Amino acid sequence: MNIFLRELKANLKSLLIWSFIIVLLIVIAVSKFSAFAGDPEMLKILDSMPPAVMDAMNMNAFNLTTLIGFYGIMFLYFGLMGAFAAAMWGSDIISKEERDKTVEFSLVLPVSRSRVVTAKALAALVNCVVFVLITWGFSIVAVQSYNPDQAFYDFLALEMQAMFMMELIFLAIGLMLGCVLKKYKSSGSTATGIILATYFMSVIAGMNDKFEFLKHFTPFYYYDAGEIFRSGQLNTTYLAVSVAIIVVALIAAYTVYNKRDLYI
Amino acid sequence: MSIIEVSHLTKFYGKSRGIVDVSFNVEEGEIFGFIGPNGAGKSTTIRLLLSLIHPTEGEGKVFGLDVTKHGPEIRRSIGYLPSEVFYYEGMKVIDLLKYSASFYEGNFTERMKYLSELMELEMNRRISDLSFGNKKKVGIVQGLLHSPKLLFLDEPTSGLDPLMQRKFFDLIKEENKRGVTVFFSSHILGEVQRLCNRVGIIREGSMVEISEIHSLQQNNYKKISVTANGLTPEFFDTPGVTNVQTENGSVNFFFKGDINAMVQKVSSLKLDDVTIEEPTLEEIFMHYYE
Numbered sequence: 103m104n105i106f107l108r109e110l111k112a113n114l115k116s117l118l119i120w121s122f123i124i125v126l127l128i129v130i131a132v133s134k135f136s137a138f139a140g141d142p143e144m145l146k147i148l149d150s151m152p153p154a155v156m157d158a159m160n161m162n163a164f165n166l167t168t169l170i171g172f173y174g175i176m177f178l179y180f181g182l183m184g185a186f187a188a189a190m191w192g193s194d195i196i197s198k199e200e201r202d203k204t205v206e207f208s209l210v211l212p213v214s215r216s217r218v219v220t221a222k223a224l225a226a227l228v229n230c231v232v233f234v235l236i237t238w239g240f241s242i243v244a245v246q247s248y249n250p251d252q253a254f255y256d257f258l259a260l261e262m263q264a265m266f267m268m269e270l271i272f273l274a275i276g277l278m279l280g281c282v283l284k285k286y287k288s289s290g291s292t293a294t295g296i297i298l299a300t301y302f303m304s305v306i307a308g309m310n311d312k313f314e315f316l317k318h319f320t321p322f323y324y325y326d327a328g329e330i331f332r333s334g335q336l337n338t339t340y341l342a343v344s345v346a347i348i349v350v351a352l353i354a355a356y357t358v359y360n361k362r363d364l365y366i
Numbered sequence: 367m368s369i370i371e372v373s374h375l376t377k378f379y380g381k382s383r384g385i386v387d388v389s390f391n392v393e394e395g396e397i398f399g400f401i402g403p404n405g406a407g408k409s410t411t412i413r414l415l416l417s418l419i420h421p422t423e424g425e426g427k428v429f430g431l432d433v434t435k436h437g438p439e440i441r442r443s444i445g446y447l448p449s450e451v452f453y454y455e456g457m458k459v460i461d462l463l464k465y466s467a468s469f470y471e472g473n474f475t476e477r478m479k480y481l482s483e484l485m486e487l488e489m490n491r492r493i494s495d496l497s498f499g500n501k502k503k504v505g506i507v508q509g510l511l512h513s514p515k516l517l518f519l520d521e522p523t524s525g526l527d528p529l530m531q532r533k534f535f536d537l538i539k540e541e542n543k544r545g546v547t548v549f550f551s552s553h554i555l556g557e558v559q560r561l562c563n564r565v566g567i568i569r570e571g572s573m574v575e576i577s578e579i580h581s582l583q584q585n586n587y588k589k590i591s592v593t594a595n596g597l598t599p600e601f602f603d604t605p606g607v608t609n610v611q612t613e614n615g616s617v618n619f620f621f622k623g624d625i626n627a628m629v630q631k632v633s634s635l636k637l638d639d640v641t642i643e644e645p646t647l648e649e650i651f652m653h654y655y656e
Contacts, residue, residue, distance in 0.1 A: 104468045112454070203452040207508075210416050211469045212442040363379075363419035 105208075105218060109195060109225035117229045120187045121236045127179060128237070132244040135172050139248060142167070157309045164328065169248050170257050173241070177327035180237055180265045182301065185321070187233055188269040189293035191226040192276020196355075197286035200365045215360050223277055223352075230269040238262045257331060264325035264336060267344050271321045272297065274351035281359035321347075367394050367430075369516055369547045370415065374424035377410055384410040385571045387424070392549060397542055399562030399579070400551040407571040408551040409449065412518050415549075416446060428516065442470065445514035449521040451505035455494035459487055459504055463511060470512035481507040484533060499525040506534060510541065517541065517548045523557060535561060555644065587620045592632055593639040604631070620645065 138144035144167050148156075164171035196219065199205045209215065241258060242250075275296060279289040304322035306313045317323035324340035370392035377384035385407035392398040402408055413419045415426050417437035426433045428440045453462050463482070467474045482489055485503045496504065502525045509517065517538070523531045538561065542548055552558050558565055559579060567575040592602075593616035602610055606623030616639065621628055625642075632640060 104465060108454075108465060112456070202455070203450070204454060205418065206446070206448045207451075207453055207466075209418060210441060210444070210446045211466065212438050213469060214438045217438075361420065366413065366418065 103221075105213070105221035106225050109222050110228060113191065113195065113225060113229055116191065117232060120183070120233060124180075124183055124233070124237050125240050127183070128176075128240050128244050131172075131176055131179075135169075135248075138167055139169070139172075154309055157305075164331070169245055169250055169254050170331070173245075173254070173258060173261065174327040174331055177261050177264070177325075177330075180261065181268045181322060181325060182297070184230070184233065184237075184265045184269040185272040185297050185301075186294070188226070188230050188271075188273040189276035189279075189297055190290060191229050192223075192273040192278075193280040193289040193293045194276075195222045195226050196277060196280030196359070197283070197289045200286040203366065205364045206366060209364060216356055219277070219281060219356055219359055223273075226273055226277070227270075230266070230273055234262055234266045234269065237265065256334075260330050260334070260336065261327065264327075264330060267336070267341070268321055268325055271344050271347055274348040274355075278351040278355040281355035282362075284362065284365050286365060318343075368392065368427075369394050369429060370398075370549065371427040371430075372411070372415075372424075373426075375411070375414060375421055375426050376423040377407075377414055377419065378422045383407075383571045384422075385414075385568070388568070388571075388573050389424075390566050390573060390576055392547060394547055395542070395545055396564060397538070397548040397550055397562045399558035399565035400549060400568065401553065401555065401558050401565055402568035403553055406568045408553075408568060409520055410571075411568070412446075412520055412549070412551060416441065416444070416518065443515040444518065445509035445512065445516070446518045447502075447505050447509040447520060447522050449524065451501040453493045453501070453504065453508075455492070457493055458489070459491055459493065459496075460489040462493060462504065463489075463508055466508045467511055472512065474511050474513075477513065478507070478511055481510055481537075484537065485530070497525075499527065499530070502526055503530065506537075510537070515546060517546055518551075519548065520551045521553065522550070523552070523554070531557075587622045587645050588625065588628075589618070589641075589643050589645045590621050590628070590632075591616050591618045591639075591641045592635070592637065593617075594635040594637050597635065601635075602631075 145165070148166055164174040166172055166175060199208055209218065238258065242255075245254070272293070276289075276293050279292050280286075283289045283292065300320040301322050303316045303320040304326075307316040307320070307323060321344065324337065324344060330336060368391040370390075372391070373389045375388045376386050388407070388411060400408055400411070410419070414421055415428055415433055417433045417440075420434055429443065431440055433440060457465070459482075463478055467478065485507055487503055487507060488500075491500075493501065493504070502522075506522070509519075519538070522534065526534060535557070538548060538550075548561075550558065550562055562579050565577065565579055566573055587608075597617055599610045599612055599617055599619075602617060602619055606621055606628075608620045608622070610617065610619040612618075
């Protein structure tokens with residue numbers, strides 16, 4: 103409990119910064135939305151855009167002049183932000199002890215390494231939950247002037263569940279990197295690399311049929327806003343795959359961290 | 367009863383050597399000096415015993431328990447003062463100490479007060495604002511706070527001013543009187559001699575000598591330098607004198623044996639100058655191999 107509480111406190115600043123950024127994103131995006139909400143001219147402009155751009159932005163699935171359509175596009179940013187924040191929290195919360203050389207204190211305390219990882223993972227998880235709730239809550243507040251209907255709230259709820267799943271996947275990957283990589287400097291950059299790589303995989307998979315198989319390897323495709331909108335639910339197969347990724351990453355994290363030499 | 371039992375402990379970092387085939391025991395209630403130059407493997411040995419790193423071969427036992435299997439259990443009764451102290455920078459000293467205490471069973475408020483007053487800690491300062499020496503003082507209090515049965519001290523005096531060093535040594539002696547076993551690693555021979563009962567000497571990853579501090583002192587060489595008119599090196603051609611060299615009109619040599627005889631011999635000269643000093647650790651080591 104003491105490690106958990108200390109980590110919550112130590113990570114509060116980071117959580118506030120990320121929350122501030124996402125709130126700012128929502129405020130700016132919704133104010134932009136007011137320019138083309140319900141405007142038929144806007145549809146024509148969008149239709150004249152090159153199809154590849156539309157694919158990359160996932161705009162084919164949505165009518166950007168409606169609130170749901172607009173939030174469908176927004177999910178891309180929510181997903182990316184959630185992934186980045188969670189991966190950073192996950193990898194940093196473990197690797198910072200080696201970076202700051204505090205392992206000679208924190209792991210000489212009478213605690214097992216598993217207990218340390220668990221407490222830290224839970225603290226990072228709390229951050230992820232709060233981050234989603236802030237995104238969710240602030241979205242509802244921001245769109246009030248457009249009188250959203252129940253369908254929007256339902257879609258938003260699904261999106262937030264999807265964002266949470268993305269966070270969980272990348273939190274687990276981040277934790278694994280922090281635990282496994284002996285070079286503490288590389289865990290953050292490796293996490294960023296994985297996010298960017300999987301994101302572009304999902305873009306390429308959507309643009310070119312030859313690369314469609316790539317979609318099975320990227321969480322950004324598992325939680326595709328267009329797909330969620332069409333089916334009205336999260337894909338159960340990909341949910342199972344997500345859980346599998348999380349479990350494997352966590353097992354790797356615990357196993358390796360318990361065995362490896364700490365970098366001092 | 368042996369508090370620490372180390373047998374054939376070996377650690378390689380990839381291909382580079384940490385320690386090779388190190389074996390020794392530390393008995394309950396003793397202050398064991400662990401001495402060697404930088405990079406000899408002192409910190410590696412301590413970190414193995416704290417299970418921060420894991421052995422390549424061999425085993426270490428503390429309180430009769432294997433260090434790789436029972437780390438958390440062992441660490442309940444261990445205090446550790448690393449050579450360089452790093453704590454969470456943003457925390458205040460008092461919060462850090464309370465945080466540390468929260469991991470151990472018992473109430474340490476009184477002891478925290480006693481130790482921090484003794485070490486003249488400023489409890490409300492942030493860790494990040496502290497100098498190297500002040501961090502070290504926090505380390506001393508944190509390491510001793512939960513009344514551990516075994517203390518690992520890794521070059522504990524670096525960064526402490528002489529006054530603090532003395533207070534620290536008194537504190538360690540006091541703890542030792544209460545039955546605390548101390549594992550004292552250092553590269554300064556003098557402080558080991560002052561404090562320890564037994565000493566192990568480690569060199570390039572291997573234990574070269576384990577002996578009582580008394581016998582080490584008897585074996586101890588003095589470095590003597592004599593300047594006198596018309597003095598020739600042959601004057602010191604007596605048993606116990608080695609390594610005679612002439613430099614700028616003074617004769618330098620190492621002496622091992624009855625110091626009274628030597629002083630009498632020197633007093634028969636009309637001296638310009640004389641110095642008798644402890645050889646450096648390196649010089650002692652060199653003699654170990656001659």
